[in-house]
Amino acid sequence: MSRHTPQVEQIADGVKRVIAPNPSPMTGEGTNSYIVGESRCAIIDPGVDDTAHLDALVAAAPGEIVAILVTHAHPDHTGGAHRLAERLAVPIHAYPLELQGIRDKEFSAHRPLYHGDVIALDEIRLEAIHTPGHAADHLCFFWREAGLLFAGDTVMADVTVVILPPDGDMSAYMQSLEQLQALPIARIAPGHGRLLEDAPAVLAHIVDHRREREAQVLDALTADEPVTPEQIALRLYPDLDVRLQPMAAAQVEAHLIRLVELGEALQSGTGWLKTTA
Template identity: 40%
Template sequence: MTGPGTNTYLLGNEQVAVLDPGPAIPEHIDAILAAGGDRIRWIVCTHTHPDHSPAWLAVAEATGAEVIGALAEDDRFQDKTFRPTVLLEHNWVLQTPEFTLRGLHTPGHVSNHYCFLLEEEGMLFAGDHIMNGSTVVIVPPGGDMKAYIESLELLLDYPLRTIAPGHGDVIQQPREEVAGLVAHRLARERKVVSGLAGLGQTGLDALVRVVYDDVDPARHEWAKLSLAAHLIKLEKDGRARHFVTDDSWEAVASGG
């Protein structure tokens, strides 16, 4: 689901920040240390899913670097080893003689997700908020579709020139990419509403075949995770109702 692997970025020359150290694979850790060595001062994590943060420990032990990130409640997918020395807040800034890195709280994929703007370059390190060549899966309860769309819209307030995703190649047209992602999610939401209207009270198994009829059925189990996130958003918006007894859903008429 995440292409060729997780991208780890090293920022700076004299003093280095490692952004998303990645999984605790010995060869990967060795490559980070070979590239940054004793110049590594900071380890910065976009979030704590196990393909993004676990190498923090080995790199921190080898270098004494500060560990910067945010914590999330366990949603079955968290790096339980993660222990930041600096807890992120929205608009946190790392200022060095070489670069300025600004942390932007972008919940949605998971509650503790941050993107980081390299201000001098206008480059956004997007973690799993935006991927190149793959759709971001939103997995409740840690994932929140309403927050995800709002976080995408937030990025349009910043002077982006490129996006460096957590997976895939650098994206050269950032504003078009972000606007396209928002449009895609809202179009999918309209299909959810239409599907509920057509099927009546229904469960995820039937609804996913209608809403994701453009997706290979082999991927429908993954699609059901994002479908659930769409339904929860619609419930928050007063446009869908959840029946806990049989885990089914129905549309709520306007004003109903």
């Protein structure tokens, strides 16, 4: 039996949050699960398969739970989805794409969700926004009338979103951020961490940070001596927790792949070079 004692927090009118019991260097305090709606409710990202956590989600819903929405098929977001769906006899909605890298191999959706599809919860309408980058199947859910974006792992509070190839794509991520910047988003409910106010400033900061990191990765390259992502990561993150060093190298690789697409770098064996053009 789980020893976890979930805490239910009302973060906005019609929205409650319960943090899943999976704290780690990658997930922070844990994955945010959201209960959205009043008479008809949806659960966004059920999180891990933990009895107390799933019980708390069901108990906190003010009305009938009619749908489970998944932002992307990483295990910390989907682990409890099937158990909750079976318990409530409700469908799981997600973008219909099987990831190639890190993924919940047991997860599958009952109903596909595509960009622009809408989940109607009486007066609340959640618009699916396809936002690849962190993962190729990633969806955000936008409550336009409230200006509230449920961002999954496209935006995280106070930490940098990890982009890991092959499913993570830095160019796609930058395009997704630009797409979000064009929407009337006021606040962001991320997949990990606190509610973020002033969404335009948050998104602008993320874009600026990514561009700055891209410039640093390019600056670490030379035209004559190949450099590996691991070497660049040690230069850029000298004090990083050793457990996160492989992730940092993969993040650098995502930037390098983008620099190749931009014509500013090329791969040479296991290393990378700056183009001479």
